[in-house]
Amino acid sequence: MTNLLWLQGGACSGNTMSFLNAEEPSVCDLVTDFGINVLWHPSLGMELGDNLQKMLRTLVSGKLSLDVFVFEGTVIRAPDGTGEWNRFAGRPMKDWVQELAQVANYTVAIGDCASWGGIPATAPNPTESVGLQFLKRDHGGFLGKNYRSKADLPVINVPGCPAHPDWITQIIVAIATGRGAELSLDDLQRPKTFFSSFTQTGCTRNMHFAYKVSATEFGQRKGCLFYDLGCRGPMTHSPCNRILWNRQSSKTRAGMPCLGCTEPEFPFFDLAPGTVFKTQTLMGIPNALPAGIDRKGYIKLMATAKATAPRWAEDDIFVV
Ligand code: SF4
Numbered sequence: 563m564t565n566l567l568w569l570q571g572g573a574c575s576g577n578t579m580s581f582l583n584a585e586e587p588s589v590c591d592l593v594t595d596f597g598i599n600v601l602w603h604p605s606l607g608m609e610l611g612d613n614l615q616k617m618l619r620t621l622v623s624g625k626l627s628l629d630v631f632v633f634e635g636t637v638i639r640a641p642d643g644t645g646e647w648n649r650f651a652g653r654p655m656k657d658w659v660q661e662l663a664q665v666a667n668y669t670v671a672i673g674d675c676a677s678w679g680g681i682p683a684t685a686p687n688p689t690e691s692v693g694l695q696f697l698k699r700d701h702g703g704f705l706g707k708n709y710r711s712k713a714d715l716p717v718i719n720v721p722g723c724p725a726h727p728d729w730i731t732q733i734i735v736a737i738a739t740g741r742g743a744e745l746s747l748d749d750l751q752r753p754k755t756f757f758s759s760f761t762q763t764g765c766t767r768n769m770h771f772a773y774k775v776s777a778t779e780f781g782q783r784k785g786c787l788f789y790d791l792g793c794r795g796p797m798t799h800s801p802c803n804r805i806l807w808n809r810q811s812s813k814t815r816a817g818m819p820c821l822g823c824t825e826p827e828f829p830f831f832d833l834a835p836g837t838v839f840k841t842q843t844l845m846g847i848p849n850a851l852p853a854g855i856d857r858k859g860y861i862k863l864m865a866t867a868k869a870t871a872p873r874w875a876e877d878d879i880f881v882v
Contacts, residue, residue: 564596564738566630567621567662568603571655572646572682572691573635576724577673578605584727585809592731596738601626604634615652622661630737631666631711633659636675636682636691637704643690659694659704668737669694669711670718672730677719677752678826679703681833695719695751699826713743719751723823728805729756750826752799760853761795761820764803765812766880771796773871774864780839781817783880788848792841794822794830796852 570578582589582605589606592598600606601621602614609617620626637656638646645654663669671694674680678698682691695703695717703717710716720729733753736742746754762768770777770786777785787793795803798820802812814820819839822828831837842849851860 563599564629565599565601565627566632566734567601567618567628568632568634569651569655569658569662570604571633571635571659571676572638572689573673573675575604575634577634577676577722577730578603580722580724580727581672581730584731586728587731587735589731592734592738596735598734598738601628610650611652614650618651618658618662622658622665624665628662628666629668630734631662631669632672632734633669633676633694634672636679636689637694638682639690639692639704640688641690646689656704663694663705663709663711663717665712667712668715668718668742669705669709670720670733670737671695672720673725674721674723674823674828677717677721677750678828680723681829684829684832693719696826699750715743715745716747716751718745718747718753720756721752721824721826722800723821723828726802726805726807729753729801748799752824756801756805757799757824759799759801759804761798761800761802761812761814761824762852763801765795765814766803767814769879770875772867773875774867775871775875777817779817783817784876784878787814787817787819788841788852790841791819792837792839793819794825794850795820797850798822798825800824 621628637659645656648655651658671677676694678693678696679691682689693703695705695709697703701707720733748754748757767786771788775785776789777787778790795814806812822830
């Protein structure tokens, strides 16, 4: 039996919704097939008020083992570092986070807000929000850069706005089946199994990217969304085109540019209209280039791409 506690800080519940939609494995599978004992979750937990607080105290005391501590949302420190009083928790949530993280075997941040602070931590950040172990790209966050859970791992970051359901449940399964210590994390503490490749990996528009054929409107079935519509697929680490959403599709497959939501800097341009879905350029060259390509290389690549583009690249190849 693996005891799992899921608490929520400054959150929109998007990751909870994502979790409840999981299919491979589903939340039911976690309980019946993998022995996950959900001690409490904002949408599944029965205990409230005194009963919830009593259970949290039992965990902090060590009388009940906390195998997986999942946190969704930011750690709110306002006003003036005191933290927001939480009516479910009976005290500021940040105080529970601090104590529970010390007794957890594994601490998992689900979603952008818990990983890096996300949208709430964007300047001017009136809630003084931080992620568990990062504030944007700065290492440290609420628990500090030296934090390690009892299994001797830092916070496992599963970012995304929201994180894909399967990323969440598969990490929980890895821990429940004794493979948590083997998880290989990147320098932002994201599991490499999900976050080594780019959103562009597996995108159906890759041929159009290669031949510099651009989509100019949302939903267009031909063309790449990078050149005009600000797609961040070539520089965003996520498996969105490898592990499809609803087993069907992804943003870029549907004609919506990748927003880069798994990266610490999200939301880019504060999601302001006129900037976020428009490729920002300097003398015709995008400011944000595909990962690993410099400006000179990009100019050469694009000159060749345009010159060699076959005629079919301008056709709608998804005609039914
Ligand atoms: S830039 Fe975006 S739309 Fe174009 S191929 Fe890459 S991920 Fe797909």
